[in-house]
Amino acid sequence: MSIATVFEVALAAVVLGLAIWTIAVPETYSATVGFVAYGLLVALIWVRLDAVDVALTEAAIGGGLGGVVLLGAAARLRDAEATAAERPDRFTRLIAAILSASIAAALGLAILILPDHAPTLAPVVAANAGATGMANPVTNVLMAFRGMDTMLEKVVLLLTVVGVWSLASDRAWGGRPGPHHEADPHGVLAFLARLLPPAGIVVGIYMLWTGADHPGGAFQGGAVLASMWLLAIMAGLADTPPVSSRWLRFILVAGPGLFLVVGLGGLCFGAAFLAYPVAFAKPLILGIEVAMVLTIAATLALLLAGAPERNA
Amino acid sequence: MSSVSVFGLCAAAAVGLGLYGLITNPQPLRKIVAFNLLGSGVFLLFGIVGRRGAAAGVGNDPVPQALVITGIVVAFSATALAIALLLRLFHAAGSTTLSSRAPTSPRSDPSGG
Amino acid sequence: MNFARDIMTIACVSTGAFFFLAGTVGLLRFPDTLTRLHALTKADNLGLGFVVLGLLPQAGGLRDGLKLMSIWMFALLAGATVSQLIARTVRRSGAG
Amino acid sequence: MTEFLTAAVGLILALLALGLVSILRGPGDTDRMMAAQLIGTAGIAVLLLLGTVTGVPAAVDVALILALLATFASIAFVKKGLSRLESDGVGSAEDK
Amino acid sequence: MFRAASFLCLWLVLAGANPGDIPAAAVAIAAATWTSLHLLEPSSSRRSLVAIARLALLFLYHSVVAGIDVAGRALNPRLPLHPGFVAYPSRLSRGVRQNVFTTLTSLLPGTVPAGEENGHIVYHCLDVTQPVLDDLAAEEAALVRALYND
Amino acid sequence: MLSPALETSAGGFLLVLSIVVPVAGVLLAFALGDRYVRLVAFTVVPVGSTIAAAVLLVLPQNDGHLAYLLGAWPPPLGVALRADGSSAVMLATTAIVICVVAVFAASDFRPASGNRRAPFAFWILLLAIWAALNTIFVGGDLFTLYVALELLTFAAVPLVSLEGRAETLQAALRYLLFALLGSILYLMGTALFYGLYGTLDIVLLSHRASAEPGALIAAALMTTGLLAKTALFPLHLWLPPAHAGAPAAASAILSGLVVKGSFFILLRLWFNVRPGMSGFAAAQFLAALGAGAIVVGSIVALRQERLKLLVAYSTLAQIGYLFLMFPLAFNASGQLESGQALAGGLLQTVSHATAKAAMFLAVGSIYAGFGHDRVTGIRGAARALPLSVMTFALAGFALMGVQPGGAALAKELLLQETARTGQWWWAGVLQVGGMFTAAYVVLVLAHALSPPDQPVALVAKPPRSSGLAALALALCSLLLGLLPWEPYLPITYAAESKLFGVEALVKLLVTVFGGAALAILLSPWPHPLAFSAAGKTIMHLIAPLRRTCIGLGSLVETGDGVLRQWSTASISLLLVALLLAALMFVAN
Structure with a gap:
């Protein structure tokens, strides 16, 4: 051995x-x-x-x-x-x-x-990398070759949010998810929650950006952003938005929504549903990923927070 | 033994452990934990498959990798939904047991529907 | 030159491993939660520091080296704050 | 060089396992709060070494994520531990 | 501005200097700076770079000594521990300043801050026979010189 | 059966639209918020139905199959959508049921009322279920099917607990956990298939796969996972409480459509991925489980006091019915063939989807009207709620195989196949199954038709539109046998010719009287029959026999209770997986 x-x-x-x-x-x-x-x-x-x-x-x-x-x-x-x-x-x-x-x-x-x-499909994936202009094969598979799965999986995330929210009592509907966290604003937790999130934001966006060519991507970046947001929430420095907030809802559907719109664009003007024109493939995919990172961050954080419990 | 066999057996063992936990642990929360274990075993299985399919320049077949990433996200959603249900059940009933047979017994509460 | 770099790597990583060893021994031997906390945060952080130091010569360039350092800084910050939180909890709960 | 680093990875991993045994054994939950912290340091060390050994530079990014998320998990450990202590009637300085 | 620069540094360290990255870097830095300003209001006191550098060195030195200290105790067959709590009266105002101080001192040999009581910071020490309070006072002085020299 | 061509066919974009339109509805409804969800749903439903109709129209012009390459990437790299006759039929069925349920629920889930949570969740989940089912029906890739399956589960579970009572929450949690167990088994098989053949595309797999050990293990695991999601006996622990606890409109969707999703994937796996791999012995085993489901489900259904639980247990029995076609579909060379047996099974699926949904809607109206749904307490319902009772009756007739219902045609097809393959025992099960179905339909109707002791005071009057929608669905189910199926399913049997013959009448009478006898013997509740003098004498005469039968029934119910415990059910799951694998190994 x-x-x-x-x-x-x-x-x-x-x-x-x-x-x-x-x-x-x-x-x-x-x-x-x-x-x-x-x-x-x-x-x-x-x-x-x-x-x-x-x-x-x-x-x-x-x-x-x-x-x-x-x-x-x-x-x-x-x-x-x-x-x-x-x-x-x-x-x-x-x-x-x-x-x-x-x-x-x-x-x-x-x-x-x-x-x-x-x-293996690895050589085929490598051979077709040029069509999207991205060097990370996994991102290529997720966003181009199996884009349908990725889009549906975003819908799964959204449905989970609907499912979790649907467990609220009727009284709390429209309110803020999760328990209210109150912590000593001068405590160590608050201190960490003031220092770490900005750095975490940089790391999260880096994760997203580097995902085009190196390992990384929207999920990983979104998860980092979500954990930083939750850190601030747990330290009492921020609060979860009420579920009736229009902005929140918009962010929660932005990722799959943009994916769908781009896909339909392909259906109407291009080769096929979810086919990206070669010249615009990279910016389009990156645009979708930017929307997705926001959606994922918000979704993950809200899933951790739980059902609406408090009135706004 | 290659790394594929070592981790392959590890994945199979995780699956077995997860199944056992899912069956025998009485608390729903433990079942959810066991499900996550089971899931990670299956994802490792994809990893093994992808590792075997490594081609020149790519250390691991990207297709199974992408499938696993999707799978991890789905498993996380499942966990979150199950936990939310469980917490709500605890809130509503004061206990989290799954073994009640009340809803189907012939003389159940008529107000239920 | 290559040889010198390797020597430095070996020395530093060995030192790091030594501190990890000491930390683990501390975890096993120390009598209560708070003392074990000392072992964990101090020795392990130092161990990580030395490992990072040892890997610097093997890193591709200045940026990779700095990246390694920044990871260590994150770990230090986390260790320093989390240890305080745990210590507070332990003291309040009377288990210390 | 590779052999040496692999051996170092193995050693640190073994120490990590020992540390986990000691932490998970308890006796109290406050001990268990340290688990994520331990993985946050030892795990990062293993990852960084592993990245160098296997020539996967992106392992550094994994270490970065691990540092951030392990911190987050540690905080959650402490926070959940705190909320439980509160429900037991023991106040805490961190939560009002 | 100082913060934006430090986030730029962090980005450069993570992603490298690449002209194609500029939009992402700009977004990242802007978001991080905004969040940072939102979470933590800037302090008005003067900073001395030399003193900060000295503080950093001191900090590194302390963490090395702390590690060696713990390692020595752990590997010593007699396990020389005299654990206990010590209360330290800090002159720093409660809040961020005191937090910076406790965070730094949590890396001092043998001490972990464990909350506060009656305005004193309570430290848990591995060895209460050591001159803990003097070390803490020295550290505080260095910190004040570096960051909070009002 | 599926298109072998690896290129997009002319009307292929319809397949994309069938998925994309409901998904867009979900997103739009979520973003617009509580007030507009119903409006969005009512915009999407007609558009989606039009697409399903268009698929039905276009399919025959393309030699019976459509294909679409997503992103123009051909498999194995990309994902293809494919439709054949069975996909088209299922798409249309789903569209019809969704339409009816939407009309039915329009008044129940009004966003204007004080409670805005339930409408918000209901309409979004309804659209999501539609999207998931359409994806399942046209998906050409095993992993896409997995994602769709999860989408279906995640949409179905919150529907169960929409009312938020403790027992529905418990039912939802059991459902979710068991469904997750099922999907993870499915995923295991997917991993093995990829490892063996480097593709998950169904058509490519059908060329590459052979009966080697790894593939057999994968097939056994996937089959078991899908059985758990379909709730085939003895893996049904989650179904009765979940389907009985949901609001009526949700129950109709869950019972009529959701369990068909996993069943359809099972059909794809057995008939398309590798027809020769899943052996004859394993098919016999599946059908045996189905027979068990018919017997146990029907007997326990007869013993339920609550109407919704009765209907839920009847679903259990009907699911068993769907599995009888597996051993009948083998051709002379021992391969599964997409022939008449499969057509019969699909017809049975369609018929059950429509009839059971109508039944649940009718029961929901009765529940809303009476304020309870005890079987013994609905006397006089026929006069108070004629529309609902009529719907229940028509749907029941369709289910038990009255001409010209879809179930009757399916039964004839399957009987022909039993004769062809010489498996007479399944013919017996088919007949008995019809009789059992008749038993609980007759039981409920007997109670509903008998005059009440005192005038019935309705708690609430269900809206007329809801009742009419349900009635239309029941009628639809009863007329299925008259539709032209040839372009979509290989059916050569002419139902019209035997519509009014003496033979049909005799069959009907045998079924109904057999069912009535079973109902009298097995139902423990006092019969409406017993209130007349003649009835009393009869009851007196058969009292000892009835006591024995009721004793037997209670034994079956106890056994069902044991099987529905978590540990027993999950152990049965693993046992089924191992047995299936062993049987497949034996066969190959």
Whole structure:
């Protein structure tokens, strides 16, 4: 075994250990902490697999924001743990373990016996990069070759917002999402929330901009911006806007909306729906991405904030 | 063992663990955590597939990468929606159990609809 | 020249690893949360600093080096503020 | 050089794992608040080294994101911990 | 202006100097500066660059010493710890100034600020037998010279 | 069946529009805010329906298939949209049901009323479901189908909990979690397919895929995931509470359309991706689960006190019905063939979509009128709410296979196939299924038609437009058998010829009387029949038999309760996956 393999085995072991902790630990709060750690470390695996775009997304959304959502719920649901139903009996657990292990084994087998010739689209993607003028192949796939998936996935995000908002009580409809955070304006938290967000904004926009040619893109940038906004909200320096705010709604549909408009433009004047004219491909895609980064940042932050709870 | 096999087995194990947790953990929140674990295992599977498909100049097939990014965002949305439902359920019912059979028992509350 | 750079990298990264080791030992040995907090924030931040220092010679240019430094600064700022927050919480909750 | 750096990555990773064991073991939630902080420093170190070893310059960007998001997660840890302590009747300086 | 320049520096460090980047850089810097001014009002006191540089060096030096200090204690078989709390009466006004001070001193060897009580900053120390209060006073003086020399 | 051509066909842009128009509606409604959502929805619905009609018109002129390359990128790099006859039929069905539900809900979800939250969510989610379903029907790529499937789930779940009561929230959460489990299994299979063949395009996969172990595992995982989303017995834990708890208009969409989305993807997977891969044994297994669904779903439905739950359990049984066609679709060489059996299955799908939606709407009106929906408490409904009871009756007739309904035609087609392939046992299941359907329809009608003890005082009078819309939908379902299907589905059977024969009448009578007998024997509630003297004597005579049957029924209900526990259901899910994989391995 080479030293690199030793490292890989160690990384896999740490990640799996955290996964086991997350599943096995009796207390929910500890499990969510374990999951955040897991998510952040899985990003290392993605770097090792040479998929930096995914590593960025996993670190930002999978581990970071996703973990924080879970953590917030765990903190709010502490009292519910006692009333929750008891664990299934030992027999059920045994059967579940056997079956899960069989599925995992089947999957492992399927991976190990994948054919040697390894079909790939990587050369085709590289060969067609010229059509968009961007050097990052992942951005090309997301925005051009599989643009439909990306657009629909933005609609999924929007629907999630609708779904979360629809859980508000009728009284709070139109109000501000999430609990009100009040913190000492002279405290350390407020201090950090004054210093970090501007730098975070630069980093977020950099992430978006560099996504054209290097790993990065709208999701990653949006996630950074969202976390900075939330930081300011948690420190009591900002508040979530009321859900009836027209500006907010406009920003939430800007990304998919622009995507749709550009796509329809392609349908009317160009080759096909979502086909970009070669000369304008890069500016068009960047324009969509700028709109999307705003949409994503607002959506992610609002999803973390939750349903409307307070009157505006 | 190549990195593909190591991480491939890791992905399969994460899937197994996630499934087990999803079945046996009684609290819904733990099920959601387990679902996220399961999801990340499946995403790693895509990563393995993409790594095998690495071509000259590209370390990992970009198509599976793009699929995973989409998948991560969808999984995050699912988590957010499930958590919101769970919190609202806790608020409305005072508990978060999923095992109640009240809605389908023959003599349930007639006011329900 | 190349050799000197490698020597410096090896020395600095080793030092960094040493501080990580010390931090982890501290985490394992120290008796309570607040003392463990010291171990975590101080030793690990220094360890990261040395790793960054060790990687500077391997970095492509001045910009990459500065980028590494700025990451360290972010980590330092985070460590300094978060440790205060945790310390406050611990003191208030009486667990320290 | 590559072997040395890989070994360093492995060492720091192992230390990170040990640290996580110690933190997650508890005993209190306040210990667990440090987890994201630990990953924020050790994880960044691993990432930076890994980026140099495997020749993936963009790993630095991942480290940057990790630094920001780990800080954010740490704050969330503390904040959620605080709100819980409050509900237990223990006031805190940070939350009014 | 000072802030805009520092964000420009951050952008240049992250993305490099590339003429094609100018629009993005401009947007980033404008947004960051606006946010920064919104979140934190500019202070009026004079700053001395030399003193800031000295402060930075002091800061680096302290963090190195702090790391070595903790490492030494952790690896020492006898585990020489005398943990406890110390209250330090700071002359700095509450708010950003005091926060800067606590943030800096959290990197001093053996101290972590753990909140405040009766106008004093409470520090948790690894070793209360060390001259913690004197070190803190020296640090405060350096900080005042650098940033808050009204 | 799907177009093999890798280029855009003449009317292909219609496929894009069928997705884009509802999506644009979602975005516009969200941006404009509470006051305009309904207006936007009422603008989008006619436009979308026109597009569906246009697809129906254009398709036959293009040899029965349409294709569109998004961004002009050919697969495997790009994503193609494709439509065949079945897509066109499903597009049209969806458009019709959505139209009717929109008319029905127009008064319920008025944005002007005090509560603005529910209308806002309802209309946006309605449009989103439409977009998701259309994407599923025309999507040509397994991952695009995954995104569409998630879109569907994310739109359907909030509909369940629209009223915000604790039990509906719980139902929504169960639904979401189980659906997520299903979609992640689907995604696993997708990853394996890409790893094996380097494409996710359905047509390209159909050329490349072969029955190798990895592909079989992938197919088993994907099938199971889709079964969980379709709520095939025993993976149905989420369906009854979710479909019974939602508002009537939402239930109609959920029961009529949403479960058909995952079912349609399953059809694509089995019939298009690799017809030879999914073996005969696995198909028998699916059909066996379907038979189980018919028996358990119907028996438990008969035992429900609440009408909405009864209808929800009937959905469960009807979903089982859809799976009976799988073993009948094999040709002589052991390959799945897109022939008459598939046509029958699709017809069954269309018929159930329209009839069940109408049924839920009718039940919703009854619920609104009476203020409750207890089966035993709706006596006199026929006089008080004639329109709703008539709708329920017509939809019920359509479901149980009365000529010239779609279900009747589908049943005839499937019976022919059982004869062709010599699988007589499925013919028996088909007949019994019709009888069970008749049982609960007769049960409800018997209660609704019997005179009340005291004059019925309605809590609220449902608007006439709603009632008429539902009635139109039920009628539509009952007349499906008369439509010309040839351009879209390979149906050579002439329904008109047997419309009024003696044979049809006998069949009808057998079904109805069988159903009535089953209803008397299995329903634990006091029968309206028992109030007449003759009825009392009969009831007295069969009392011991009835006690036994009710005992059996309660046993089935207990078993259903066990199966609907989370751990049991998810264990069954894994078992189904492993069994499917094993059966596929055996076959190959």
